[in-house]
Amino acid sequence: MPADLAVIGLGHHGLPLAQAATAAGIDTIGYDTDPRPVAELAAGRSPVDGSLTAPEIRRMLARGFRPTTNTAELGRVRTAVLCAPTPLGPDRALDLTAVTDAARALATRLRPHTTVLLESPVPPGTTEGLLREVLEAGSGLRAGRDFHLAYSPGRLDPGNRTHGFAGTPKVIGGLTPACTESAAAFYGRLTDKVVRARGPREAETVKLLETNFRHVNIALVNEMAVLCHELGVDLWDVIRCAETKPFGFQAFRPGPGVGGHGVSVDTIGAHRPLRLVELAGQVNERMPQYVVQRAATLLNEHGKSARGARILLLGITYKPDLPDRQGSPADEIARRLMDLGAAVSYHDPHVPDWRVRELPVPRADSLYEAAAHADLTVLLQHHRTYDLQGLSVKAQLLLDTRGATPGGAAHRL
Known part of the structure; x- marks a missing residue:
């Protein structure tokens, strides 16, 4: 059965996207190479990471959401969004293996006029480089001419009850202006605001900046926590007072370490390391x-x-x-x-x-x-x-x- 959307990668990022699309009335399939999460979702059970509850999964299924491991389903959609994980490798660079595998699975089924979007955190240049090459080689189609290709950084904050999918602007950078507009038309059905970046590299770097911003500022207050303890100063009271400043300050708070899926990246592919991010990583670790x-x-x-x-x-x-x-x-x-x-x-x-x-x-x-x-x-x-x-x-x-x-x-x- 044809569907409007395929979400490729049913992890902490892909599932909320599928949920938002299903709630918006978009006929959605969820594809994953691992049969275990697919089976759990099909049975209406919550994923291990708790990104969605069992009742939420069951509501999605009732609205027509279909989890699958069948690649043939990918050839029947108008839009495909890649949400594969990109963990840090031993060299602290993002591991793009899952993105490459997802792109290869899609490429064998890719049809003309499909809009392909990438949301996984990736180094700048991945969409128009690696992803484009894999899709074109596997499909025989040309990005920007035969199908649309764009990048949009994932911005969801798990558990945040204030800023949900619809209320969080989506940044989009397409390979061509037509690619950007096609992506904007899709995301416009899910969110209240779409922000157009100059291109995919700029959109990819948005994610890099947002993630590293968090880690650097947490490192700052973590160092302040150590210093304030040595000085006998109540840092929590310091932060309480500082955050009353209406400009030039955003409150971050220390903790026992920095977890989550948005890992800081202090090296960008073959480019020079970001020294400040590298130092922040050492502080947080x-x-x-x-x-x-x-x-x-x-x-x-x-x-x-x-x-x-x-x-x-x-x-x-x-x-x-x-x-x-x-x-x-x-x-x-x-x-x-x-x-x-x-x-x-x-x-x-x-x-x-x-x-x-x-x-x-x-x-x-x-x-x-x-x-x-x-x-x-x-x-x-x-x-x-x-x-x-x-x-x-x-x-x-x-x-x-x-x-x-x-x-x-x-x-x-």
């Missing part, structure tokens, strides 16, 4: 070690050693109120604490099972009871279900890495 250092110091100040100490970690996901653990600093923090000889347990309402070094980490059923029993409780993620005022009363010793507890109720990062 040191935060789990700093949290462990603070934990050990706190225990020592209260007459206890990290060796043999019972340490409870609260919230092990990378973002509040979501089960997604992509890039969460909790894993490294747990490993380092275990290396010090601590007995680590955890509590997280969104994660029923957690393994570190292939070994199960004990999960606390009763939060207050576990906090009262632990020598040290460390808040790594502030889920809405946590009553931090009550927790601060029950816990023997509480280290808050998110600045979420009331003033004076805990030791803050």
Whole structure:
């Protein structure tokens, strides 16, 4: 059965796009080479990363959404959006293997007049270079003449209830003006505002700038957190006051590390590294070690050693109120604490099972009871279900890495 849209890649990025398209009345298929997520979605079950809930998946299916592993379906759509993952490789460059595989699968079925869009984070030049070459070689068609080709950076913020798909402007950069307009016509059905970039390279670099902006500013406040602790200054109060400035300042807050799918990129293909981003990455990567250092110091100040100490970690996901653990600093923090000889347990309402070094980490059923029993409780993620005022009363010793507890109720990062 023909469809208007194929979303290629059913991960944390592709699924919300498919959801928005389905809700807008666009006949949508979801393609993935991995049969496991396809089977889970077809059964109406939520993905592991929690990007959508089971009821949301079931509503999509009721509206006609069809997950599939059949490449023949890709030859029956008017628009195809590639949302394949691009993790960092060993050289800290983005790994484009999944994008290439997705493009090859599409190329064998690509028809004239199809609009092909890429949303995966990629180095500038990928759309008009690698992607174009793969599509043209596999289809025998020419981009900009036989089919439209454009890039639009993914901008979704998982769990954000204020800025959804429709309220977040879409940036578009097409290979030709006609490609841009074709992409704009598609995204105009999903979002309130479309922003036209000069071309695909500019649109690709938008994603690079937005992601690195986040990481650099988090690194700044992470360094400020270390400095303020040494000076005896309440950084959280500093940020509270600073964010009252109506211009020239945007509040970022420190934490135990930087997780998520939007990884900072300090090298751009074969081009020179971005020195500031490289330094920011080093600062952020040191935060789990700093949290462990603070934990050990706190225990020592209260007459206890990290060796043999019972340490409870609260919230092990990378973002509040979501089960997604992509890039969460909790894993490294747990490993380092275990290396010090601590007995680590955890509590997280969104994660029923957690393994570190292939070994199960004990999960606390009763939060207050576990906090009262632990020598040290460390808040790594502030889920809405946590009553931090009550927790601060029950816990023997509480280290808050998110600045979420009331003033004076805990030791803050």
